[in-house]
Amino acid sequence: MMRTIVALFSLLLLNCQKAADKPEIKDEVQKTESSQTEKGATHKSNPYCEEFFKKILLSSNLAALKNYKDIFIRIEDVSDDKIVLEVYVKNTDSDSPTGTRITENTVAWLHFLPDSDKLLDITSDAEDPMVLSFDKNILKESDYRNICGLSEKELQNKVSVKADVQCKEIKGTMLRGEECLISGASLEQVYEEMVQKSLVKDAQFLLKKIPKIATTHKINKNGIIDIKYMPGNNKIDIEMFYEGGITDIHLMKKGQNVKRQIIYNLD
Structure with a gap:
């Protein structure tokens, strides 16, 4: 009789110990999902x-x-x-x-x-x-x-060419680009809009205004070695020299129109 009582007591103690050691998977999953929810809640969605x-x-x-x-x-x-x-x-x-x-x-x-x-x-x-x-x-x-909560566009600080623009794609072996004919705009307006609106890659490294004389600016950033400016009569040619190619920019005033060419050449 005594042996039976001892055996039952030992079995009960073993079951209690297993129950205590059993992981609470459900609680862990809930914590993970709750943490993810709180993290997502910090981003204000629109x-x-x-x-x-x-x-x-x-x-x-x-x-x-x-x-x-x-x-x-x-x-x-x-x-x-x-x-x-x-x-x-x-x-x-x-x-x-x-x-x-x-x-x-x-x-x-x-x-x-x-x-x-x-x-x-x-x-x-x-x-x-x-x-x-x-x-x-x-x-x-x-x-x-x-x-989306952006501020109003400050038109007084931006060059906006309100003109008819007709563009066509330029494709060739190891080059790509675009040629546009812009009516009713000056050479300076087209150049400044190209810079301010980043119409060419790495426009932030270009001069804000067209230089009066030929000049070369050393850059040595973003893979750009230097930028060469060659102004002429009613035109300007620009060469952006990269470690892996050249970007050619040609602006030419023709009557009331400006032709803009941007060509990316790869080595």
């Missing part, structure tokens, strides 16, 4: 701004659009200089210990530049982003600066 840029995104030639059926966008940062966009997809994880769980995977990072209305894909190389094309008619549908 659904109207995100909806606007999703339209922009879906009209673009971003490569990721061909690889995923459903794609989402999140605004990570907003400033007057640029809007940082995260492009991501959602995946269903059915192997989660708590049941079906939705996970997010980033597929692209984009920058939108309000001053030049450019959409840049910085996913592969932030120093040398890819300029994406998109339907610019969408920009006329809404006042995105107001929707």
Whole structure:
């Protein structure tokens, strides 16, 4: 009889010890999900701004659009200089210990530049982003600066060429670029707009005004060795020398029009 009581007591003690050692998986999952929720809550979402840029995104030639059926966008940062966009997809994880769980995977990072209305894909190389094309008619549908909380554009400090612009693409062996015919603008206006709106890569390293005499500026940044300016009669030619190529810029005044050529040459 005594042996039976001792055996039952030992079995009860062993079961209690196992129960105490059993990990609380559910509580750990809840803590993880709660922590993720709190982290996400620190980012102030603007659904109207995100909806606007999703339209922009879906009209673009971003490569990721061909690889995923459903794609989402999140605004990570907003400033007057640029809007940082995260492009991501959602995946269903059915192997989660708590049941079906939705996970997010980033597929692209984009920058939108309000001053030049450019959409840049910085996913592969932030120093040398890819300029994406998109339907610019969408920009006329809404006042995105107001929707996204940007300050009003300071037109008095910006050069705006209100003129008819006709452009065509330039393609060749080891080169690419664009030629535009701009009517109703001066040579100086076209040059200053090109610099201020970053219509050419690394425009921030160009002089703010057209120099009066030929000059060469040493840069040694962003892969640029130097920039050579060659002004002439109603024209200016600029050569941006890189470690891996040359960017040629040609501006020429013809009557009431200005022809602008930007050509990227690769070694």
